[in-house]
Amino acid sequence: MNPLSIDPKNLPLVNGEQFQGNLSQILLLVILLGTAAYLLLQHGLVKSKMMAWAGGGLFAFAALMAFMSIPMQLESVVRICFSILAVAGGVAFITAREPVHAALGFATAVLSACGVMFMQSAYFIAAATMIVYAGATIIIFLFVLMFAQKSNLQWYDVQLIRPVIAAGVATSLLFAIAWSVSEPGEILPIKLDLTRPxxxxxxxxxxxxxxxxxxxxxxxxxxxxxxxxxxxxxxxxxxxxxxxxxxxxxxxxxxxxxxxxxxxxxxxxxxxx
Amino acid sequence: MNHSEVQNLLLLGGILFAIGLIGFLTRRSIILMFLSLETMLSGVSINLIAFSRFHQNYQGQILSVMVLTIAACEAAIALAMVVSLYRRKATLDVQAWDELSETILPKEPEGDYIGMEHLETYPKLSPAGLDPRDQPMPSSFQANPNQPTSELDHKTSPIVSEVNQRG
Structure with missing residues (x-):
C-alpha cells in the first residue's frame, strides 16, 4: 500500500479543548517574572539575602500561577516539580557569582529539563541530553574553568552588561511567547506530513x-x-x-x-x- | 496530552529561553555566556518534544536530535576558542575582545594612494670585522698569545678608526 495514500481526514483530531487560563493570569505571570528578573539583576548580582528571598518568592508564585490550571494527577505533579526545579536552576545559574556555582545551577536546570522530557516519553532524547549536556558539556566546562579561572572572584564575574535592558528584552520576549501560546487556535492539532511516512x-x-x-x-x-x-x-x-x-x-x-x-x-x- | 499541558510546556520552554537570553546578554564571562546558550537550546528542545507528543509523531524528537548535535558541535568549538583566547589575553572577559568588531580602529585615509611616500626603510648596520683586502693585516689583529691585551693599539687599525669616526 502506498504510504502516501493516507487520507488525513480519516485521522482523529486531538483538538477539542480550548485554553483554560485567561489573559490576566499570563499578564500577571509576565509582570512578576520581569520584576523578579529586574530585582535579581539590579546593580550586579544578588547583594542582600532579603532581595534574593523576595525574587525567589516571586518566581515561585509565578510558577504556581503558571501551572495552576492543570488537573492534579501524579504525573502532572511530578512534571510541575521538574518544571519549577528547572526554572529555579536557571535563576540560580544567571544570578550566581561564582562560575562553578553557575555551572551547577545550569546542571540542575538541564537535568530537570531532562526530567520533563522523560515525562513526555521522549526517552532517547532525555538520555542523550543527560549524557551530552550534564555529562560531557558540564565536565569539560568545569575543566576549562579550573584551567582558566583564577582562584579569587574576578571583576568580570560580578559586573554585568546592562542588566535592565536585558531583563526588559527577555520579559517582552516572554510576554510575546505567552501571548501567542495563549491565543486560542494558535496551537494546531495533529498535522500529518505525508512525505515522511x-x-x-x-x-x-x-x-x-x-x-x-x-x-x-x-x-x-x-x-x-x-x-x-x-x-x-x-x-x-x-x-x-x-x-x-x-x-x-x-x-x-x-x-x-x-x-x-x-x-x-x-x-x-x-x-x- | 491536551491543550493546557502543551501550553504549560511551551511556557516552560519560553521561560528557560528567556533565562538563557538574560544570562547571555548580561554575563561577561565567556564560559557563562556559552552555558546560557545551552540553556536556550534546552528550552527549544522542550518545545520540540512537547509538539512531538502533541502531534503524535517522531518529527519533533528528530529535530531535537539535530539540536543536540549542533549543541555538541558548538560546545566543542566554543571550548577550543575559549582555551585559545585565554592563552592570548589571560582573561575570560568577553569585552577584552571588543576590538574584533573594528569599531576602535583609526580611520583609513581616504582617496587614492598615488603620491604617498615610500616609507620602507632598511636596517643600517655598522661595519664590523676586517676587510680582507687590507694587506697586510694590522698587527693588533694578529693572533699573538704572548702579547698582553693591554698593549693593543686600536688606533692603528684603519677600520677601527673609521668606525670610531662614524660613531
Missing amino acids: YSLAAPGSAPGQALPPVPESTMSQAQLSEFVPAKTSGLGRSMFTDYLLAIELAGTVLLVATIGAIVLAQNPERDPS
Whole structure:
C-alpha cells in the first residue's frame, strides 16, 4: 500500500479543548517574572539575602500561577516539580557569582529539563541530553574553568552588561511567547506530513521482520488517537528512513567540528613535531 | 496530552529561553555566556518534544536530535576558542575582545594612494670585522698569545678608526 495514500481526514483530531487560563493570569505571570528578573539583576548580582528571598518568592508564585490550571494527577505533579526545579536552576545559574556555582545551577536546570522530557516519553532524547549536556558539556566546562579561572572572584564575574535592558528584552520576549501560546487556535492539532511516512505513529516492527509498510493502516482510530511516540525503535526507524540525509549531514557537521576544535585548541607556540 | 499541558510546556520552554537570553546578554564571562546558550537550546528542545507528543509523531524528537548535535558541535568549538583566547589575553572577559568588531580602529585615509611616500626603510648596520683586502693585516689583529691585551693599539687599525669616526 502506498504510504502516501493516507487520507488525513480519516485521522482523529486531538483538538477539542480550548485554553483554560485567561489573559490576566499570563499578564500577571509576565509582570512578576520581569520584576523578579529586574530585582535579581539590579546593580550586579544578588547583594542582600532579603532581595534574593523576595525574587525567589516571586518566581515561585509565578510558577504556581503558571501551572495552576492543570488537573492534579501524579504525573502532572511530578512534571510541575521538574518544571519549577528547572526554572529555579536557571535563576540560580544567571544570578550566581561564582562560575562553578553557575555551572551547577545550569546542571540542575538541564537535568530537570531532562526530567520533563522523560515525562513526555521522549526517552532517547532525555538520555542523550543527560549524557551530552550534564555529562560531557558540564565536565569539560568545569575543566576549562579550573584551567582558566583564577582562584579569587574576578571583576568580570560580578559586573554585568546592562542588566535592565536585558531583563526588559527577555520579559517582552516572554510576554510575546505567552501571548501567542495563549491565543486560542494558535496551537494546531495533529498535522500529518505525508512525505515522511515513517515518522508517523508507528507501533514498531518485530525483530527479524521487515518494516511494516504503513503502520497507521493497521491501527484503528482509537489506537491512533491514543498513540504516544515513546519507542526508541520508532525514533530510530524514522531517523534512518525519512531523515537519513539530515542525519548523515549532522554526522558530517560533528566531524568537521571535531577537526576544527582540534585545530583551534592547538598551542601555536609549541613545536608541532 | 491536551491543550493546557502543551501550553504549560511551551511556557516552560519560553521561560528557560528567556533565562538563557538574560544570562547571555548580561554575563561577561565567556564560559557563562556559552552555558546560557545551552540553556536556550534546552528550552527549544522542550518545545520540540512537547509538539512531538502533541502531534503524535517522531518529527519533533528528530529535530531535537539535530539540536543536540549542533549543541555538541558548538560546545566543542566554543571550548577550543575559549582555551585559545585565554592563552592570548589571560582573561575570560568577553569585552577584552571588543576590538574584533573594528569599531576602535583609526580611520583609513581616504582617496587614492598615488603620491604617498615610500616609507620602507632598511636596517643600517655598522661595519664590523676586517676587510680582507687590507694587506697586510694590522698587527693588533694578529693572533699573538704572548702579547698582553693591554698593549693593543686600536688606533692603528684603519677600520677601527673609521668606525670610531662614524660613531
